Amino acid sequence: MSPPPIRSFFQSSVALNIGARFLALIIVFAFFAIFVEDGKFYTLRNLENIVRQSSVYATAALGMTFVIITAGIDLSVGSIIALAVVVVAWTLNIQIDGANGELVYLVHQYPFATPILACALAIGASTLVGLLNGALIVRLRIVPFIVTLGSMGIIRGLAKGIANERDIYPPEETWIGGLMDPTLTNKAKSGMIFPAGVWILILCIAVASFILKYTRLGRHVYAIGSNEETARLCGVPVGRTKLIVYALTGFFCALAGFMQFSYIGGVGQPTTGVMYELFVIAAVIIGGASFSGGEGSILGTIVGALIITILYMGGQQMGWPKWVQEMVIGGIIILAVAVDRLRHRKLA
Amino acid sequence: MRGIAKRFGATLALKGVDLKVAPGEILALVGENGAGKSTLMKVLSGAHAPDEGELFLDGEAYEPGNPLHARQSGVAMIYQELSLAPHLSAMENILLGIEPAQFGLVDWKEMKRLASEAMKTVGLDGVRPETPARALSIAQQQLLEIARAVALDSRVLVLDEPTSSLTSKDIEALFKLVRSLSERGISIVYISHFLEEVSELSHRFSVLRDGESVGEGITSETTEEEIIALMVGRDVDDLYPRSNRASSDVVLEVENLAGLSKPKSASFQLRRGEILGIAGLVGAGRTELLDAIFGLEPIASGEVTIESYSGVAGPKLRWEQGLGMVSEDRKTQGLAVGLSIADNLTLPQLDGLGPGRLVLPSRQDAASQTWIEQIPIKCESPRQQVNALSGGNQQKIAIARLLHADVDILLLDEPTRGIDVGSKAQIYRLIDSLARGDDESGTPPKAILLVSSYLPELLGICDRIAVMSRGILSDARPVDEWDEHTLMSAAIGQE
Known part of the structure; x- marks a missing residue:
């Protein structure tokens, strides 16, 4: 018997999915490129800005992609980002007894180790709250929407508590604050092409795609979202997988938090990242994931994050009032999902 | 084992x-x-x-x-x-x-x-x-x-x-x-x-x-x-009342009805004052037949005629035409088990329960109370949650709902599934009395279409029985021409 014909990558439905999304990205970009005055939209600097801004959403959306593929949701991502931002600033702001008995900043005493400590603490705290989200969902069998709706408030409160409800201004600029520094206008950094934070994102994209595609964990994530009962019947560790997925979201939010910290100028602002959960969820959904689970891809999510950011920044540069921007982004989310549903119905 | x-x-x-x-x-x-x-x-x-x-x-x-x-x-x-x-x-x-x-x-x-x-x-x-x-x-x-x-x-x-x-x-x-x-x-x-x-x-x-x-x-x-x-092989006990019923005019006529996959072909006439049974195995297409008649499933071909109307109809129009259905699955389709008896009972017919389009809870309760006493349904009050009742009493609410909506034709899908023998007997008596009507209070006889997998019950209370096998409904024959063996043979497609 002859082997079945192997369809090329470009004929596969996955490629078609991603292709359609790239097309949408190009259309949205072209729209603003044409209508924003004087070609300001496609200057290198503006492109860099788009990439910088979308990195925060995209990084957090990596974790959200895992969650939504399992048919879950995490509303607490905006709050976790704020928690990471605050923990970084708080650590950089620690004072200790110096050699002469007076108070000195830890970061002045140990300029190398303190930023690393700050990142480690932020990653630890964010991953832990993610893990707690997962534990409540798995152990108490509360639906993810409710658990993370609650933890969204709890974590935001925690961030404000740590910051004493004020912005924390660290005494020293560190490399964390410089993660998202533009590389185009800065001669010293122009060799990097992208800001360091964007490189972190690119690395994370590779790792997350690899996990989803090539590891048992990744395939179990799809299996759970596709048919949880079957996955359980077949011996997939459903509870453990979900725990890992929510913890992973916490981890990626910490990285997004570092970028946000830099993006807002190295300040520990406990009120940052409000409403980000909506942008992040929208990026994942526009990227082709389904709320009923089993579908979604990292590449799609990244395209989704870019579309959201371009709409947001393009709207600003068109001089649209904020209320128009908000309505347009809301409308696009519904439109994207509606088009997807129509396509699905045709397939079925 | x-x-x-x-x-x-x-x-x-x-x-x-x-x-x-x-x-x-x-x-x-x-x-x-x-x-x-x-x-x-x-x-x-x-x-x-x-x-x-x-x-x-x-x-x-x-x-x-x-x-x-x-x-x-x-x-x-x-x-x-x-x-x-x-x-x-x-x-x-x-x-x-x-x-x-x-x-x-x-x-x-x-x-x-x-x-x-x-x-x-x-x-x-x-x-x-x-x-x-x-x-x-x-x-x-x-x-x-x-x-x-x-x-x-x-x-x-x-x-x-x-x-x-x-x-x-x-x-x-x-x-x-x-x-x-x-x-x-x-x-x-x-x-x-x-x-x-x-x-x-x-x-x-x-x-x-x-x-x-x-x-x-x-x-x-x-x-x-x-x-x-x-x-x-088992005995039919005398669970089944059969009063003198007189069937009269045809109220529902189904002709060569076919759904999207099931039923494939079904024809029958249902008369006022009779109970027509539909036997068959689970999955033969009986529920789909009822759904198609009641407008819950699309009709591929054939006609359903009620009075003189034979066009397309959704459930709302069917209710207005005097048709009511008790679905097979009480918990998920038949009743809103988290709501009260009164809410469930009055759901298809809320008109007249208050001025204008308002619905007054007190009138809902009063309307329900009538049926609770008449049927009777064992409960504490019309405000009790349906969840708290036994299966038999839940089923009586599902039937009482049709009576509240004052229907002429009752489509009953497995009305005694999962309830105990005592409640079954009460339901049989209720169905029998509905088909007979009541001259004293001037209640006209109703027409009843009964789907059941339980052969003794079909043989016990129906006037005529038709058998559905793999989507095809046989001709309805008088009940005394059937027994369990012939019904079972027909159901598994061996005549």
């Missing part, structure tokens, strides 16, 4: 069942709906723990704590509703939970090799292992599930009504596969209503009736008639 008993609340679903199957043997498990076949198989596959009795696998005590444990012990169950992950590829479905992997990394090459092997065994070698499960036909999906059992090296394979949604060509292929699996030493338990399948395929058979083993034997030494006799 020895002396298996299982109790659900007050009902004893299994009363000490014995079942044996040898390696490489195909055992057919037969019995009427509700005889306990599915419960028995759920015990075998670890979904239910037995209250009494023991299970042995290869001579060793076997106590599956859950379906996963059963699968790992080598007992795989293929349910009517397939359990696949639709988004995953065929090969991933086959090896779900046992993916070949090193350090957590999936070995895709090995996965493809293992999956292809299993797919070849079940005759799926024409399908690419990368195809998502949802892109496969139902028959292919079923084979995929069997491939999963093969990949796990299962020793016992349970197939629950595997042919109910297959074409005859697919059935042929499935039979061939089942035989080749049995030749490899795998024990097969084959559950089926269809006796021609049983005699064609199985080596031995075992009959369950009312939760008991009532007979077993070598298939080739037994006639189908003997098996039918074992399946139905």
Whole structure:
């Protein structure tokens, strides 16, 4: 018997999915490129800005992609980002007894180790709250929407508590604050092409795609979202997988938090990242994931994050009032999902 | 399996069942709906723990704590509703939970090799292992599930009504596969209503009736008639009232009705003052027939005529035309069990319960109270949650709702399923009195269409009975021309 014909990558439905999304990205970009005055939209600097801004959403959306593929949701991502931002600033702001008995900043005493400590603490705290989200969902069998709706408030409160409800201004600029520094206008950094934070994102994209595609964990994530009962019947560790997925979201939010910290100028602002959960969820959904689970891809999510950011920044540069921007982004989310549903119905 | 008993609340679903199957043997498990076949198989596959009795696998005590444990012990169950992950590829479905992997990394090459092997065994070698499960036909999906059992090296394979949604060509292929699996030493338990399948395929058979083993034997030494006799043999008690009813004018006429898949063809006339029964097996298309009449399912061809109207209609128009339906599944379709009796009872007819389009709770309660007393329904108040009532009383609310809406035609789908004998008797009396009407209060007789899988009940209370078999409804004949044997033969398509 002859082997079945192997369809090329470009004929596969996955490629078609991603292709359609790239097309949408190009259309949205072209729209603003044409209508924003004087070609300001496609200057290198503006492109860099788009990439910088979308990195925060995209990084957090990596974790959200895992969650939504399992048919879950995490509303607490905006709050976790704020928690990471605050923990970084708080650590950089620690004072200790110096050699002469007076108070000195830890970061002045140990300029190398303190930023690393700050990142480690932020990653630890964010991953832990993610893990707690997962534990409540798995152990108490509360639906993810409710658990993370609650933890969204709890974590935001925690961030404000740590910051004493004020912005924390660290005494020293560190490399964390410089993660998202533009590389185009800065001669010293122009060799990097992208800001360091964007490189972190690119690395994370590779790792997350690899996990989803090539590891048992990744395939179990799809299996759970596709048919949880079957996955359980077949011996997939459903509870453990979900725990890992929510913890992973916490981890990626910490990285997004570092970028946000830099993006807002190295300040520990406990009120940052409000409403980000909506942008992040929208990026994942526009990227082709389904709320009923089993579908979604990292590449799609990244395209989704870019579309959201371009709409947001393009709207600003068109001089649209904020209320128009908000309505347009809301409308696009519904439109994207509606088009997807129509396509699905045709397939079925 | 020895002396298996299982109790659900007050009902004893299994009363000490014995079942044996040898390696490489195909055992057919037969019995009427509700005889306990599915419960028995759920015990075998670890979904239910037995209250009494023991299970042995290869001579060793076997106590599956859950379906996963059963699968790992080598007992795989293929349910009517397939359990696949639709988004995953065929090969991933086959090896779900046992993916070949090193350090957590999936070995895709090995996965493809293992999956292809299993797919070849079940005759799926024409399908690419990368195809998502949802892109496969139902028959292919079923084979995929069997491939999963093969990949796990299962020793016992349970197939629950595997042919109910297959074409005859697919059935042929499935039979061939089942035989080749049995030749490899795998024990097969084959559950089926269809006796021609049983005699064609199985080596031995075992009959369950009312939760008991009532007979077993070598298939080739037994006639189908003997098996039918074992399946139905029981007494009809005098549970069933039958007052003097007089049927009059035709109120509902169904002509050559066909739905999208079922029913295929159904025609009958229903008269005021009569009870028309529809017998048949689960899945034959009876519920779909009622749904199509009531406008819940699209009609592909044919006509439903009520009075003089025969156009398309949704449920709202049907209610207005004096048609009401009690659906088969009380909990999920029939009643809003979290709401009060009054809310449920008045739902289809809220007009007149307050000024204008308002609905006053006090009027709802008063309207409900009338029916609670008249039927009667045992409850504390009209405000009580439906959840808190017994199955029998819940069913009475479902029927009372039709009376509140003042319908002329009642479509009743399995109205006595899952309720105790005492409540059944009350429901039969209620149905009888509705068909008779009441001259004193001037209540006209109603027309009743009754779908049931319980043959004694159909024979006990209906005036005429028609039988649905594989989507085709026979002519309705007077009840005294039927008995359980002829009904069962007609239902399994052997006239």
